[in-house]
Amino acid sequence: MFKEFKEFAMRGNVVDLAVGFILGGAFSTIVRSLVNDILMPPLGLLLGGVDFANLFITLGDGEYASLADAQEAGAATINYGLFINNVIAFIILAFALFLIIKGMNSMKRKQEEAPAEAPPPPREQQLLEEIRDLLARK
Numbered sequence: 001m002f003k004e005f006k007e008f009a010m011r012g013n014v015v016d017l018a019v020g021f022i023l024g025g026a027f028s029t030i031v032r033s034l035v036n037d038i039l040m041p042p043l044g045l046l047l048g049g050v051d052f053a054n055l056f057i058t059l060g061d062g063e064y065a066s067l068a069d070a071q072e073a074g075a076a077t078i079n080y081g082l083f084i085n086n087v088i089a090f091i092i093l094a095f096a097l098f099l100i101i102k103g104m105n106s107m108k109r110k111q112e113e114a115p116a117e118a119p120p121p122p123r124e125q126q127l128l129e130e131i132r133d134l135l136a137r138k
Contacts, residue, residue, distance in 0.1 A: 055081025
C-alpha cells in the first residue's frame with residue numbers, strides 16, 4: 001500500500017498540482033492585499049469616505065462604531081462590506097487566471113501549428129542516393 005501511495009505521489013501531475021496549489025494560495029494573498037489595501041481605500045474615498053471593511057448590519061440590539069467593536073462584543077453581524085471585498089478579489093483572481101490560461105492555450109496552438117520536420121528517408125534510400133551521386137561524379 002505504501003508503494004502504491006509513493007507511486008501516486010511521485011507522478012508528475014500530482015507534484016504539478018501541489019506546486020500550483022501553493023502558488024495559487026500565495027497569489028490569492030497578493031490579490032487580496034491588492035483589493036483591501038490598494039483598490040478599496042480610493043474607491044471608498046470616491047464614494048464619500050466609505051470603509052468597505054466596516055460595512056455591516058448588526059443582528060439584534062446594539063450600535064457599534066466598527067466591525068471590530070461588534071465582534072469584540074460578540075454581536076451577530078452580517079458583514080456585507082467584507083463580502084464586497086471578497087467578490088472583487090475573486091473577480092480579479094478569475095481574470096488573472098483567464099489571462100494565464102488564454103496565454104497557455106495560444107502557446108499550445110502555436111506549437112501544434114508549427115510544421116513537423118520531415119522524417120529522414122529510409123536507410124536504403126539514403127544508400128541508393130549516395131550510390132547515384134558517386135556514379136554521377138564519374
